[in-house]
Amino acid sequence: MTASIQRPSIYEQEHEDFRQSVRTFLEKEVVPHHHQWEKDGQVSREVWQRAGAAGLLCFDVDEEYGGAGVRDFRYNTVVAEEMARVGASGPGFPVHSDIIVPYISSLGTPEQKRRWLPGLVSGELISAIAMTEPGAGSDLQGIRTSAVFEPGRDCYVLNGSKTFISNGILSDVVIVVCRTDPDAGHKGISLLVVERGMKGFERGRNLEKVGMKAQDTAELFFDDVEVPKENLLGEEGSGFISLMMNLPQERISIAAMAVAAIEQVLDLSLAYAKERQAFGRPIGSFQHNRFVLAEMATNAHVARVFVNDCILKLNAGEVDTTLAAMAKWWTTELQKQVVDAGVQLHGGYGYMLEYPIAKAFTDSRIQTIYGGTTEIQKEIIGRSLGI
Numbered sequence: 476m477t478a479s480i481q482r483p484s485i486y487e488q489e490h491e492d493f494r495q496s497v498r499t500f501l502e503k504e505v506v507p508h509h510h511q512w513e514k515d516g517q518v519s520r521e522v523w524q525r526a527g528a529a530g531l532l533c534f535d536v537d538e539e540y541g542g543a544g545v546r547d548f549r550y551n552t553v554v555a556e557e558m559a560r561v562g563a564s565g566p567g568f569p570v571h572s573d574i575i576v577p578y579i580s581s582l583g584t585p586e587q588k589r590r591w592l593p594g595l596v597s598g599e600l601i602s603a604i605a606m607t608e609p610g611a612g613s614d615l616q617g618i619r620t621s622a623v624f625e626p627g628r629d630c631y632v633l634n635g636s637k638t639f640i641s642n643g644i645l646s647d648v649v650i651v652v653c654r655t656d657p658d659a660g661h662k663g664i665s666l667l668v669v670e671r672g673m674k675g676f677e678r679g680r681n682l683e684k685v686g687m688k689a690q691d692t693a694e695l696f697f698d699d700v701e702v703p704k705e706n707l708l709g710e711e712g713s714g715f716i717s718l719m720m721n722l723p724q725e726r727i728s729i730a731a732m733a734v735a736a737i738e739q740v741l742d743l744s745l746a747y748a749k750e751r752q753a754f755g756r757p758i759g760s761f762q763h764n765r766f767v768l769a770e771m772a773t774n775a776h777v778a779r780v781f782v783n784d785c786i787l788k789l790n791a792g793e794v795d796t797t798l799a800a801m802a803k804w805w806t807t808e809l810q811k812q813v814v815d816a817g818v819q820l821h822g823g824y825g826y827m828l829e830y831p832i833a834k835a836f837t838d839s840r841i842q843t844i845y846g847g848t849t850e851i852q853k854e855i856i857g858r859s860l861g862i
């Protein structure tokens with residue numbers, strides 16, 4: 476008996492049409508190169524430009540700045556789902572479109588938008604956001620990168636270092652979270668846009684990771700970088716609040732990727748359990764394995780319903796910090812459990828990187844760490860409960 480998995484959907488025909496074009500793009504422009512990019516530790520710049528030309532980046536940017544002006548996060552999640560389906564963890568499109576560019580769209584002046592948005596939409600410019608430092612990750616208020624305004628030169632002088640920055644090597648436009656007032660607590664944090672080629676801005680190592688090997692994750696160094704005051708994003712001192720306002724979308728984006736990965740793992744595991752024989756039977760016919768797959772399918776369904784609801788709420792402007800924290804920690808912890816069970820079902824082959832399940836395993840490990848760890852999400856939820 477063949478059976479197909481029915482997935483609760485929030486997509487309409489236009490999203491499914493878009494999905495087809497994303498799928499065609501990935502099969503032609505990403506899948507054939509991914510293995511080489513994993514060896515290189517980064518994707519090519521060309522794939523960014525091709526993604527831009529194919530209309531896959533930053534749909535929400537207004538038409539006057541080169542975007543499609545479509546504010547419907549379902550298009551973003553279609554891209555995330557299709558990338559997960561083929562294990563394309565290299566191109567940092569989601570972090571660019573869902574997380575970083577929205578800061579420029581929402582906080583930028585018209586002049587800043589004219590300068591950066593068209594290139595970010597076309598893929599000519601690649602973005603990064605630099606919050607984490609060697610000494611401060613979860614505790615964002617502990618950052619030490621400083622920017623001192625020099626009225627004589629009409630610029631900020633930026634000093635410090637960042638680490639673990641996604642798109643760190645390829646990026647042309649980096650939103651740097653820095654301290655503009657050492658004595659003002661969270662009100663002393665600002666966002667400065669640092670551009671490729673600015674004197675004193677250097678990249679360090681492209682860090683060697685457990686998974687996501689085709690995505691560049693790098694150290695950045697700022698040594699007396701003169702950043703023009705025109706590159707201040709939002710008001711001075713409002714950086715922390717801006718980050719808090721944008722983090723829910725980042726977390727829903729990560730949750731959407733988690734659910735897409737869970738569904739991919741279910742598909743891979745089910746296919747393998749039907750095909751692989753042991754003791755003269757398909758391994759999926761052993762009751763234990765059937766139960767593992769039944770649990771996986773149930774978890775995938777529940778997670779999908781939850782995240783679908785979050786995506787619709789995000790579209791309606793109804794996602795608060797607490798809901799985003801719930802979606803982020805719960806789906807990513809579930810992803811780790813499901814992918815681990817998928818590896819077990821694959822036996823020794825599950826440990827071989829040539830099998831997509833093994834790549835899903837190494838790629839998944841970071842999900843509960845970046846974008847705010849599981850523990851930090853639970854702190855946020857705990858606070859909302861008044862404890």
Ligand SMILES: Cc1cc2nc3c(=O)[nH]c(=O)nc-3n(C[C@H](O)[C@H](O)[C@H](O)COP(=O)(O)OP(=O)(O)OC[C@H]3O[C@@H](n4cnc5c(N)ncnc54)[C@H](O)[C@@H]3O)c2cc1C
Pocket residue numbers: 604605606607610611612613614638639640641642684687692841844845846847848849850851854
């Ligand atoms: C592949 C990758 C990509 C990344 N991309 C980016 C990026 O693009 N930009 C960027 O700025 N950063 C990025 N990061 C950094 C990431 O966001 C941080 O690693 C993460 O926020 C955790 O910070 P940390 O590593 O300093 O851990 P720490 O903050 O030192 O935490 C260590 C452990 O202590 C726990 N902990 C800390 N505080 C508490 C608390 N109050 N209660 C309970 N437990 C606590 C944490 O949950 C964790 O388990 C990336 C990281 C990786 C690995």
